[in-house]
Amino acid sequence: MTRSDIDGAALDYAAGGGLLNRRMLLASAAAGTAAGLLQPRVARAEAEIPEWSKTAGARARGYGMPAAAESAVQRAIIEPWQDVAPAFSLSGTPHHRLRGTITPNGLHYEVHHGGRPDIDPARHHLMIHGLVERPLQFGLEALERYPMVTAAHFLECAGNSLFNAVMPEPMQAGCDMLHGLVSNTEWTGVPMAVLMEEAGVKPEGKWVVAAGADGPSLARSIPMEKIMSDGMLALYQNGERIRPEQGYPMRLLLPGWEGNMNIKWLTSLWVTEAPVHTKDESGEYTEILADGSSLQFTFAMGVKSFITHPSATMTMSGPGVYEISGLAWSGAGKVAKVEVSADGGESWAEAALAGPVLPQALTRFSQAWHWDGSPLVLMSRATDETGAVQPARADWKARYHASNFLHYNAIQPWQVTAEGAVHNVYL
């Protein structure tokens, strides 16, 4: 919604660049002073009755699909080595085309190290073995009878926002490419503690090596503490069975921890006394620091946010009043606050958070804004309940080796030009 002929001087500003106090905006709308909204429209000679209002509609169908006009809302495909290793493929959630916080199942991001396997659920089993009293296996039918819990949680690839992390010049692309490797789902499944307690973990069992049934049998070492506190064997994704690209028929869910550890197509939980240093925790998911040493076992994702509306590749529809909207999250718990700036960080206004604000889940924030048509830079800065704040890109870069693209959580600036174009910039 824009109101191009609004009297900017009469508005109540919360910060520079036109950020508005919400109270002011609502009062203005309620009073009917919003120029443009109540103006009489040009009368039609005859009211148009669209053809769909003059015929019977389509019949009910077994599985609904998005409207045909929305067919362009797709994940962005990233295939770093499409010629020689096409199975190593990723896709990013198009956050600039979505609202709310729950990611539709067909748009959840993917990162496949060896492609998406085609699993026969009748032949898939979960094994629990190693340092347990009773090595056990569970089929899908048996798991259906276990007590289940439901919780909304984000999943974020440790490599999300990798282009901003390493490209010398900011890549001009949408949120699907720039920040699409994070999604948010209402997961339902069996608490991992129930299954582990049935197997009986021995006192020396401190770690669990989880492995998938995909081609590379992707494996990660996970502390028993995490498995027992809030680990979930997820069977359902937003109410329906987990999609093949999310681990059908079952995946491990470790709220707040890097996506790679949330093993898809989970088939084995091997209880050990120590981590086994799998491929992914040896190189692919370790971070080289500025001094040349490396971090390993960096599990939780840091506090982060970005503005989805407006964002790069979008175009403003003229000066006027807008609602800035975006997403914030933290692997350490709940988002405590999100601040928005419309003057490149000179001043900040505290955005409204859409409740309920859930731990380790995407939180939608919004901020009223009067854009007067001047060029400026929009930014969002999240703080989580532990007090952690998103860093500026330069501060993040200073910590790491130039090549590191993992655990990037820096502030995202969007430059709005006088022409209304929105660009990705580094500040």
Add this chain to the structure above:
Amino acid sequence: MSIFKLTAAALLLGTAAAHAEGPGLGQPLDAAEIPFYATYVKPDGTGLPAGSGTAAQGSEIYAAKCAACHGATGSEGPVMPPVGPNDVWPKPAGSYWPYATTLFDYIRRAMPLEAPKSLSDDEAYALAAFILERNGVIDAETAMTAETLPQVQMPNHGNFTDVWAKQGAKPW
């Protein structure tokens, strides 16, 4: 402890007990039913099978089955070349990883990408030997076996900070 805290503790215990009450439908799992990829070779060599392979043997297998993705000599890539480090990949398997045992396990379970689990144990040892030799970590004569592989000292071994041990789940 106050009566308030005692009550809270009792409630927590009650919750935990109820939590554990699954229907108990897990079926016994026999050791023979556990495939190799459900475990992982440990840094001390536990889990390594019999077999052996040299860098020379690995060189031939590498040329046939690995070079297309990882490069003619192992350092070109494009896919995460195991020899280096270089500008293509700063974390090569053969010099950056902290333990050589991981090389054998990963090659055996996951490589090549289009036909994982198709290599024999001897071939996986030979490829590990080839990659380590190309990185200058072992000499050309030493065959990799269940005895020799865990003894390989990786050059980057002592260069990691364990974030979980240092600060738990707190993000870095």
